[in-house]
Amino acid sequence: MTERTFHLPDVGEGLTEADIVQWKVQAGDTVAVNDVIVEIETAKSLVELPSPYAGTVSALLVEEGQTVDVGTPIISVAAGSPAQESGQQPGAPMTPAPVPAAAADDDGQPSASLTGTGPKADAVKRRPRTGRTAPSAAGKPAAPAPAAASAAPAPAAAPPAPTVPAPDPRPQAVAAAGAAVQDTLSRLIQRVLAKPPVRKAAKDLGINLAEVPATGASGEVTKQDLISYQAQREAEQQSADTFWAGAQKPRDERIERVPVKGVRRATAKAMVESAFSAPHVSIFVDVDASRTMEFVKRLKASRDFDGIKVSPLLILAKAVIWAAARNPSVNATWAGDEILVKHFMNLGIAAATPRGLMVPNIKDAQDLSLKELAIALNALAATARAGKTPPADMQGGTLTITNIGALGIDTGTPIINPGEVAIVAFGTIKQKPWVVEGEVVPRWVTTLGGSFDHRVVDGDLSARFMADVAAILEEPALLLD
């Protein structure tokens, strides 16, 4: 009894993977050559695979529903002698009939299986030459020089065999078409909503609407938004003119004294407490958030979310909740003798308010649907901006997000909100060159930063948590499972 393994073949031309749709056999079954063993779905079609071996199925190596790379072992068959059956029905073989006889080959592996002949070209391995001189001179006599022969016994001197990556076989036209789609998409995502008079006013004032915080019901920039932005800009510009005090002024007048109180004092105390008691470890990950941008765009367009402001922060919030459930230690409190793991998510959102930095949190965020979470985020932001955040909203947080991207910042090392062990910094999302399958393409890229209390969260756990969050931003559809 020899054990043979069947590797997923490339049943199309240049396919790289297939989904296992349905197994037609199970371990212990007897199969004959060409008996259908499994149905797979490729990018091109549904295909039934016939068994290349006769014998008893010893194991199915992949499960239904799995997506499997070409070349992956999918079934092993212990060769035996299956019962002989009488074969063909003459005259009516429109569909391939089972072929009952045993295979003729006797080695374990199928001879030179042709699987994986598609784009996954084997890396080229360079063989070492006998001589050290370059072999380029065509007219050179073939016999190796004695000196070269004597050099040969030192194998360490032989150059290593470098692997040369296979060139991307896709024609340029494909990349060009992809770029065009990308372009259109970018324009759609970048498009700022505003009514025509607001657009004209912005143009007259020389204001880029994309820079104006939008508060409109559908995420549009309102007239009021534009006026406040203009007022703020003017105030900044005016104060900038008068900010510097000349050298002729007395020293005391050149230093402004700002009393530390209220939120400033609380913030300072909290940050010192956190920074000098919790050993911080910060990690970063770059993410292709193009799908998140698309998803946000679709949500904005959907009737269900009519009137609700939707931003990438919503997806990040959902991602953090999702990832925390998979890595619960990040949603915890260090209590000296014990670690309190919270089986609920009071999700804090760091918000710049007129009174200073506040971190109100959304209670039991784990129970909210995407839409409810969007509404909660909007309410939290509106209350905070108005400076009306009640103290209760700021207590009992379990994990915090700081949306520094809203200010155009790529990333940072945030300080953990006291009482918590993790904080995620959401960098700005902008188009950057990104390598997709060997091609540099513009993608919506962001950087996630995270700081973790090393007393609770070790490096591997923080890494897994961040990778999970990143995975959602890369593919929000994962939230569905």
Place this chain on the structure above:
Amino acid sequence: MDLKHLAVRPEATASGLPENGAGNADPGMVGGEADPAMVQMLSPEGELLLHGPYGAYAAELDAEDLRGMYRDMYTIRRFDQEATALQRQGELVMWVPMTGQEGAQIGSGSALQQQDYVFPTYREHGVALTRGLELSSLLRRFRGVSHGGWDPSETNFHLYTLVLAAQVPHAVGYAMGMARDRKIDPQLPEAATVAYFGDGASSEGDVHESMVFAASYDAPVVFFCQNNHWAISVPTEVQSRIPLANRAKGYGFPGIRVDGNDAVAVRAVTSWALEHARSGKGPVLIEAFTYRMSAHTTADDPTKYRLSADEEAWISRDPLIRLEKHLRAAGLADDEFFEALAAEGQAMAEKLRADVLAMSSPGFTDAFTDVYAEAHPLIQEELEFHRRYEAGFADSQEPTA
């Protein structure tokens, strides 16, 4: 899919006689109607009706001929199934199934004489069988171990041509050459070429040029178009507003539409056409009206562009079933015959599998062997250089391109 063509056939069978044949002095010429009647001799019920101008050719067939045609059709279908399975098992890069077209291929192939020369597409497995080609050699190219797979001069069966319609001008040129050879040496037998192509390839410019040249020079060529209804996913109706056989009229030579799933009719019509061509009367176009029961290739999924009802409509026209009905009804073959055939087919498939698995990759030096018919100094020089180059590696082993 448009079924108007299909509707024609049962009526033609009932009346028994294709209209274009009866009493026509020039039996091949299509009368200029939009829809030529289709030549058919074996009804879907297996009833053999020999009449019309081609009937005489069918009448020559004896029981052994008919059994032989059935044996070939059965064998090639079994071969097709095994090759498809081998592809699904990763042993072939791709396969081009021909199931459903056995009648057109075995019928036309069996009409050939030894001196005739065939220019196939990439789907003429049945014709290859009639030419005596070792079937496993057809798979060498699909396994990626050869650029060709066989020596065409041994069987007068040219290498498969993957570029659509590219073999059609070759067939015309070769036919013109054969005609000239005979002028120099009248002892040579009269011979013709057959250019196989499909309904899809009929839209290629090469076919037009070929037909113009063939007509201009009265080249001894038979254009054999297997209209299998689908150019991958494009139906014939998109390729032509008129029956393809009618196109011959524009070039001024006979065009015949034959029931491609009726092996007897195909053989009779092809025999007539070859005789016509060999005797110096010029080219003939045969449109074999058939159906590709399977996918275009193993990388194709026909369910994406045609209805299974269309496929089912053709099952009753299966060329094998039709001839089997006739053989049984006429008492020309019994259960024993068909059982023996099944066993032969199984043995053939097993041997084929073993042969394919045993195929080895060619050495790089093989690339030099068939460049010229005879030794050539430049090729010899390059071969020598290559050998020296290969010998210059430390771990020099069997060179592998």
